[in-house]
Amino acid sequence: MQELAESLKRDSGSKPVVSVCRGTGCTSSGSREVHAALQKAAEELGMADEIEIKGTGCHGLCELGPLVVVRPRGVFYKRVKPEDAAEILQKTVKSGELVERLLYEAGGQQVVCEHDVPFYKKQHRIALRLNGLIDPMSIEDYIREGGYQSLAKVLFHYSPEQVIDEIKRSGLRGRGGGGFPTGRKWESCRKADGEVKYVICNGDEGDPGAFMDRSIMEANPHAVIEGIIIGSYAIGAEQGYIYVRAEYPLAVRTLQKALEQAREMGLLGKDILGSEHSFDIAIARGGGAFVCGESTALMASVEGHVGEPRAKHIHTVESGLWEKPTTLNNVETWANVPVIIERGADWFASIGSEGSKGTKVFSLVGKVKNTGLVEVPMGITLREIIYDIGGGIPGDKAFKAVQTGGPSGGCIPAEHLDTPVDFDELKKVGSMMGSGGMIVMDEDSCMVDVARYFLDFLRDESCGKCTPCREGNQRMFEILDKICAGKATQADLELLEDIADVVKNTSLCQLGKTAPNPVLSTIKYFRHEYEAHIKDKRCPAGVCRALIAFSIDPQVCICCGRCAKECPVQCISGKKGKPPAKAKEDEAAGKKKGKVGEPFKIDEQQCVKCGTCFDVCPVGAVKRT
């Protein structure tokens, strides 16, 4: 493998590389067109043979896409348009000049290189290390960067026990949310009775707003595959499955292609690389049920049954898929494995916090300037992620809460912003690591409404098997809805807490056990908001429509009529013209009076409280109470 990597390196020589991010975020902001324009421009300029234009996986800073990076220097261009293509090639690639308008700016300073952009500076990329460097559809690219050398190393120099020992010593814990020590899981599965064993990769990323695993599968499928093959060798499995939701068509295609390439090169199949280990991987596509991310539900789904969980007192490492010992790990966990083998357990264990080693990928979304994909060492604080990497809250608004761990995570308030991101620490503040969702909320978010939103998701995604999760989540949603509508009493709040308690403590699987987190954490940290809705019939953040009213201050209104023009239900009336007060002033000063307007008014009976008038008023005359 090493020789192959070196020969590939020699072949590629030292051509400049222009990488265009073809991740989902950048593609939706137009990187397909930028990619095509770069290729066309290279032809037209006669540079096609001298440079390489590469469509890569997600670079991470989705907010500023489409992103283009010119290597070897690593010049970072943001929001690139197809018409910029020729200029980038001519200036940056040919003569080393910069296209200044496309550079990243921070505090009035332009930043040239990718690694100097504050978003990337504090990150430590292990699982995402090759995103942005390699073409996901090319196994040669992966091998050139050292790929599959870890596999060759374990097959010929390690016993399965040594592999397990290395993973155990690294301190790697499951990235899917549970945080179970990976090495221990593998060890139990290896020791479990049975000839036939399975390994599974859980790619059923179901959290709204999360795209960590998707980005890894789409950007670097071979890292996941290499990790799984190493795992299969350690455990003694001959068959593996990658479970991906069908809503990720690009991930499915990329993985399919990668599996074909790996089979062609003898990295999968009988006697891998001439060793005695035989193993193959099939893709199982899921129907997109959130509960199928739960390991036993996922296995039921692979078997062709309805995806619903079972009690896990008998662990899946003893009796999992088709009642055989099965090791299931998340995409990100698998992607970490080859790097741990390559660089050693000690190196990996030196990164992170006491109980959580290595790094974690988060999808940072919501009210934060730099939304995107970040990979940070464990133990970094939430504040560092949100402010240093995320760039803080847009529009100088106040931070209110961050929700970690997906829909069933808790909302963490400002007073806990210095909590280190770590499996155990996040639990202490009423949330969880989960698979890595991170949603930032500002002062404009109503925490009752936020809890209502997540419970709406969870009541729908509960499989419905056990009473507390099925009935309890539905009832919690109904009560939250009542609170948002201003129709709830203090007794409803007590009932909400009672139901949250029973759902948390008596549900069958982790979906149910964690579903009340959004409710419990918002009641814990934002009880005053609940009480404002219940006692004062007031929504402090001005979100819950039943509890807010819009009015126009006639003293401030400049009679421009924009509110009336934009109002979707035509409930604002008035007359465009000069404000009466101004007209009077002008008249007194002997100036022309002109057309006198009439301050605009909102008909409260007709108003649907959409807030458009509030948003469009240029002088802030529309008041929300």
Place this chain on the structure above:
Amino acid sequence: MATVNLTIDGKPVSCEKDSMLLDVALANGIKIPTLCHHQALPDYGACRLCLVEITQGRWNWVEASCTYPVRDDGLKVETNSEQVQRYRRLNMELLLARCPDSEQVRRMAREMGVEQTRVPQDGKDRCVLCGLCVNVCHDLVGAGAISFVGRGSRRRVDTPYGEPSEVCIGCGACAEVCPTGHIVVRESEGEREIVPFGTKHKLVACPECGRGYVTEKQLAFLEQKLGEKSEILGGCPVCKGRRRAEELQKVYESLSTPRRN
């Protein structure tokens, strides 16, 4: 098989390793309320009424006893602690709000001290989604006529597309195991209907008494399963019982004659 020792409500008990805790309690005369447990079927863990409080060393937690395999010595189990009662009542409250029309659910709730619910009693049918009917139809009968449909609060038990099932044999096992009276068998004029699925079956008359006793499909299904042994099917259970009684009487008579001599 290894034996494990534990205490349930202070009473020392032993059982085979990996026995389900609920079975162990029931075998020792300790009653635990359930809706989704049936001795003929594997435990499913849906109703969450068989909760117990388990203490093991410094750990203490509430668990559904039906799916908890007893593996370690020294467990202390409380089947009616304050915490258990609290959670059990809350789950019962949720089920009662779902099935206010089920007499069985009402009675069970009353026994637990749940008369009222704080959430509206707006459930439309009597199904608690215990899964017994689905499991008996799939696993014991082997017909697979009904299944769970939908998820979350829209989950229900139904036939494919809500239409009368083609594979239903009309055996009525689903109604037999239903703990809440949601599924019932109705018979009239030589016809059997499985309610609420709307599956209708023609009944076969008993050759002796003429009473409809089995559906055509059920008879065919049994004949196929039994093969050569099908002859044991003949006639309705009442007539078969009478015939058997007459045979037995003859045996007794033949036995008692010599003894008198």
